[in-house]
Every structure is written in structure tokens, then in C-alpha cells.
Amino acid sequence: MGEITLKTSLCLLTLLVTLAVLETPYCHAAAIVAPSPSLSPEVASLMQEYWDWTLSSSPEYSTFFGIHDNDHLLDDMSLAGYQSRYDQFKEFHKQAVALQANYTSPYDSVNLRALVAEFENYLDSFYYERYLTPLSYLGGIHSDFSDGLSYMLTDKLDDYKKILSRIHAFPTQIEQVGELLRIGVSKGIVMHNISMKGVVDEIGGHVVDKAEDSPFWEHFSNITTPDATAEGIEEIQKTARSIILDEEKT
Ligand SMILES: *[C@@H]1O[C@H](CO)[C@@H](O)[C@H](O)[C@H]1NC(C)=O
Ligand SMILES: *[C@@H]1O[C@H](CO)[C@@H](O)[C@H](O)[C@H]1NC(C)=O
Ligand SMILES: *[C@@H]1O[C@H](CO)[C@@H](O)[C@H](O)[C@H]1NC(C)=O
Numbered sequence: 001m002g003e004i005t006l007k008t009s010l011c012l013l014t015l016l017v018t019l020a021v022l023e024t025p026y027c028h029a030a031a032i033v034a035p036s037p038s039l040s041p042e043v044a045s046l047m048q049e050y051w052d053w054t055l056s057s058s059p060e061y062s063t064f065f066g067i068h069d070n071d072h073l074l075d076d077m078s079l080a081g082y083q084s085r086y087d088q089f090k091e092f093h094k095q096a097v098a099l100q101a102n103y104t105s106p107y108d109s110v111n112l113r114a115l116v117a118e119f120e121n122y123l124d125s126f127y128y129e130r131y132l133t134p135l136s137y138l139g140g141i142h143s144d145f146s147d148g149l150s151y152m153l154t155d156k157l158d159d160y161k162k163i164l165s166r167i168h169a170f171p172t173q174i175e176q177v178g179e180l181l182r183i184g185v186s187k188g189i190v191m192h193n194i195s196m197k198g199v200v201d202e203i204g205g206h207v208v209d210k211a212e213d214s215p216f217w218e219h220f221s222n223i224t225t226p227d228a229t230a231e232g233i234e235e236i237q238k239t240a241r242s243i244i245l246d247e248e249k250t
Contacts, residue, residue: 004042012243014208021052035061038105038107038108039107039108039111040104040105040108040219042099042102043099043103043108043112045090046095046096046099046115047111047115048186049092050092050115053070053072053088053092055067055069055070056070057075057076057085057088058075059071059073059074059075059161060074060075060148061075063148063151063152064148064151065153068153071152071153071159071162071166072162072165072166073166074169074170074172075167075173076176077131077134077141077173077176077177077178077180078176079131079179079180079183080175082126082131083117086122086123086126089119089122089123089126090119090123092115092119093116093119093120096115096116096119096224099112100112100113100116101183113225117211118160125184128185129187129189130232131180132180132181132183132184132187132189132193133181133184133189133190134178134180134181135175135191135196135199136180136191136195136196136199137196137197137198137199140177140199141170141174141177141207142202142203143202145170145173146215146216146219149163149216149219150168150219154209154219154225155225156225156226156227157223157225157227157228157233158234159238160219160220160223160236161226163219163220164236164239164240164243166201166214167240167244168243193250208244208245209245211240211241211244214244217238217240218245219240219246220236220240221236223236223237242247
């Protein structure tokens with residue numbers, strides 16, 4: 001679970017930085033953005049660049065962190081997507097290691113060490129091709145996708161259109177995950193049967209005859225935004241129904 005490891009460890013890293021600069025102890029973007037009197041600008045700048053890239057290259061992660069700029073997009077889970085993230089991590093790793101030679105104050109060096117460890121963790125996990133086993137009872141798009149939608153905004157009727165555009169893009173992600181699984185099978189890299197307990201049933205739960213039976217429907221069943229009109233709600237629910245049932249005229 002390369003991505004989960006990334007999220008968890010990045011969160012810890014953020015927390016470390018947060019505590020160090022005595023900001024509010026939340027895992028939040030402000031932690032890295034906040035200038036510190038003792039962090040060298042070059043080190044801060046690499047951290048900022050890594051953070052910005054993380055948010056833009058993972059729209060779903062960004063949503064999870066309460067940053068809603070890319071709420072209409074989904075993560076690229078294609079093999080090419082993983083490869084390009086790997087290449088970027090290698091580049092960040094190179095930069096962080098280069099900075100280590102020049103920035104040796106305790107504050108710089110502890111942050112650089114955490115950063116380098118973060119990058120090495122990702123690069124090492126890539127070696128084991130963890131992305132070829134993207135589904136298990138612990139998670140995967142069969143369970144995480146719908147959960148992820150609950151982190152999206154529902155303040156305005158327009159926010160529901162973003163939820164719809166994510167569901168609309170979901171089949172592409174399913175294709176990407178299918179391709180990863182196929183490559184895994186061809187290389188003999190698959191999950192143990194025990195780790196797949198319940199996964200097939202959970203996927204089956206999305207295959208419905210009535211939109212109301214879909215796990216996605218809960219996101220549209222109770223639209224109560226201040227700007228909601230009966231027609232507006234009707235339109236959103238109608239679109240949701242046709243996307244869920246795959247009845248879209250394209
Ligand atoms: C480290 O310092 C040297 C000498 O000042 C400089 O040439 C080099 O570009 C610096 N490297 C980094 C990564 O800042
Ligand atoms: C895999 O596990 C399921 C129960 O989760 C069981 O019904 C099935 O027989 C197992 N298949 C193999 C090949 O062991
Ligand atoms: C619908 O949403 C409103 C506002 O969030 C909430 O107060 C109400 O309990 C919800 N109703 C149902 C049936 O979930």
C-alpha cells in the first residue's frame with residue numbers, strides 16, 4: 001500500500017514540522033507553509049515544493065486534507081502515473097540529499113533526514129511493486145472511493161457537481177486498477193486469498209439495478225444546501241442516477 005504509507009508518513013512528517021514551529025498541533029498544510037526562524041529558505045523551499053506537488057499529483061489526498069482545489073479530479077492510478085510519481089520522488093530525493101551536505105544546523109538536518117527517509121520509503125516500496133496489488137480487505141477503490149467522497153464539500157449545489165464528476169471519472173480509475181491487477185497476475189504478484197476476503201462482494205455491491213441501492217447514493221439522498229431548489233436537487237439526483245446506472249448518453 002504505497003500510497004497509504006505515503007499518506008501516513010507524510011502526515012507524521014507534517015506533524016513533526018508543526019510541533020517544531022509550535023503551530024496548532026494539527027496535521028495541516030499551514031505547518032509546512034509557516035516560515036520558521038531557523039529553517040533555511042532552501043530547505044523550506046524544497047519542503048514547500050514537495051507539499052505542493054503532493055497535493056496537485058494526488059487530488060484525492062488533497063481533498064482528504066481539506067484542500068478542495070482539485071475536487072473534480074481523481075488520482076492517476078495508471079502504471080504511467082506510478083512511474084512518473086516514482087521519477088519525481090527520485091528527483092526530490094536527489095535534491096534533499098544534496099541539501100544535506102550544506103545545511104547542517106540541527107533544525108535543518110532533522111527535517112532533511114525526515115524528508116530523505118520519506119522519499120526512500122517511497123522509492124523502496126516501489127521496488128516491491130506494491131501498486132500491483134491495489135485491492136485487499138484493508139482497502140482499495142472498492143471501499144476507499146465512496147469514503148473519499150464524504151470528504152468533499154457539500155456547501156453549495158455546485159459542490160455536488162464535483163462529486164458527480166468524480167463518480168463520472170471513476171470508470172477510468174477502475175480500468176487503471178484492472179490493468180495493474182492484470183500485470184500483477186502476469187508477473188505472479190497477487191494478494192493472498194485471505195487478504196481478498198469480502199472484496200468481491202464489496203465490488204458486487206456497486207453493481208445495482210436501482211441507483212438508490214448503490215453505496216454512492218447516500219451522497220445524493222439528502223441534499224440540503226442553502227441554495228438548493230427542488231429543480232436543482234432533481235437535476236443532481238437525475239444525473240447521479242444515470243451515472244450510477246451507466247445510462248449516460250455520451
Ligand atoms: C552547496 O554549497 C556549495 C558551495 O557554496 C554550492 O556550490 C552548492 O550549489 C550548494 N549546494 C546546494 C544543494 O545548495
Ligand atoms: C479463498 O477464500 C474464500 C473465502 O474468503 C474461499 O471460499 C475460497 O475457497 C478460497 N479460495 C482458494 C483458492 O483458496
Ligand atoms: C439531512 O441533512 C440534514 C442537514 O445536514 C440533517 O439535519 C438531517 O438529519 C438529514 N436527514 C437525513 C434523513 O439524513
